[in-house]
């Protein structure tokens with residue numbers, strides 16, 4: 066029996082005259098790793114921000130874990146956007162502790178997650194002294210504090226060095242093994258092909274393809290040619 070984690074129906078969004086999403090519909094089932102790909106301006110960020118409740122669609126509907134208000138499922142969703150909302154002057158560990166208290170998560174999780182993201186040694190250093198990659202790792206630790214069933218990541222490898230990219234890949238593999246559901250966007254097609262079970266291709270706000278990794282590769286030579294194909 067498959068379990069629906071996200072269900073999107075005929076979602077449309079305009080900014081003034083600019084159509085950013087046009088009647089987009091798809092379903093994400095438990096355990097899938099869905100890669101959302103498309104050129105700049107294709108609507109990826111708009112789609113994510115609607116799913117996270119940050120923007121309202123003009124029409125259409127969606128549900129996450131069967132709920133139509135993203136606020137109601139916050140505890141089950143880990144979000145990795147950019148560099149979190151942390152206090153600059155206090156340590157990574159203190160920042161994560163505050164977050165754990167807000168989320169009602171046992172404080173033992175803080176050290177466990179700092180270790181997991183490779184920040185165990187630098188947990189006592191202030192957030193402001195962190196490099197971009199370290200900030201991203203802290204953002205990941207924060208997103209995973211509540212052991213979310215669904216993890217949403219917008220461009221998780223952007224700006225990371227090769228070690229950081231490998232770290233993200235291994236993290237996604239581990240979450241996948243644990244049966245978590247993941248939705249991510251990325252510009253790095255080669256990278257995303259290594260981890261995703263499914264793909265959703267957007268072009269100018271239109272959903273031009275949604276299907277499994279096998280379905281994409283059965284239809285096109287590669288994800289890249291699927292993206293450049295004039296569908």
Ligand code: ADP
Nearest residue numbers: 080083085103104105106107108109110111112
């Ligand atoms: P992507 O994340 O794939 O680059 P976006 O969702 O950011 O795509 O953008 C989709 C379209 O909507 C683009 O044409 C973009 O210019 C437009 N757009 C995005 N955000 C805004 C905004 N706040 N105001 C006006 N137009 C926007």
